[in-house]
Amino acid sequence: MSSSPTFNSIATILETDFRVARANIAPATALSDLGLDSLALMEFVFAVEDAFHLRIPEDRLDPREAGITLQRLCEVIDAEGEAAAARSEPMAAAA
Numbered sequence: 001m002s003s004s005p006t007f008n009s010i011a012t013i014l015e016t017d018f019r020v021a022r023a024n025i026a027p028a029t030a031l032s033d034l035g036l037d038s039l040a041l042m043e044f045v046f047a048v049e050d051a052f053h054l055r056i057p058e059d060r061l062d063p064r065e066a067g068i069t070l071q072r073l074c075e076v077i078d079a080e081g082e083a084a085a086a087r088s089e090p091m092a093a094a095a
Contacts, residue, residue: 003027006052006074013047027071048073054080 003011007027014020020034036044049055054077061068061076 004074004078006077007070009051010048010070010073010077013044013051017047018044025070027069027074029070031068031070031073048077052077052081054084056080 011022011025014025014034015022018036018040024034031041045056056076060080061073
């Protein structure tokens with residue numbers, strides 16, 4: 001299975017900024033299984049938001065919720081990115 005660009009970016013953040021071994025990073029990996037404490041987990045979500053230039057509403061993804069996987073995080077990022085693009089398109093068309 002090939003990894004998505006979103007997943008690859010998240011994996012790079014985990015490896016580079018949070019020193020998570022690449023072998024421990026897979027789409028099915030739960031956020032709770034990354035070995036990050038609650039503060040580091042929140043910092044990871046902020047780093048991902050910054051990397052993708054978006055904010056993830058807590059009702060879409062609460063990193064403290066059990067069982068959230070990296071795949072779910074990718075899906076939320078992709079959906080939020082598409083929603084943000086859709087919101088900006090009418091303004092671009094009016095310009």
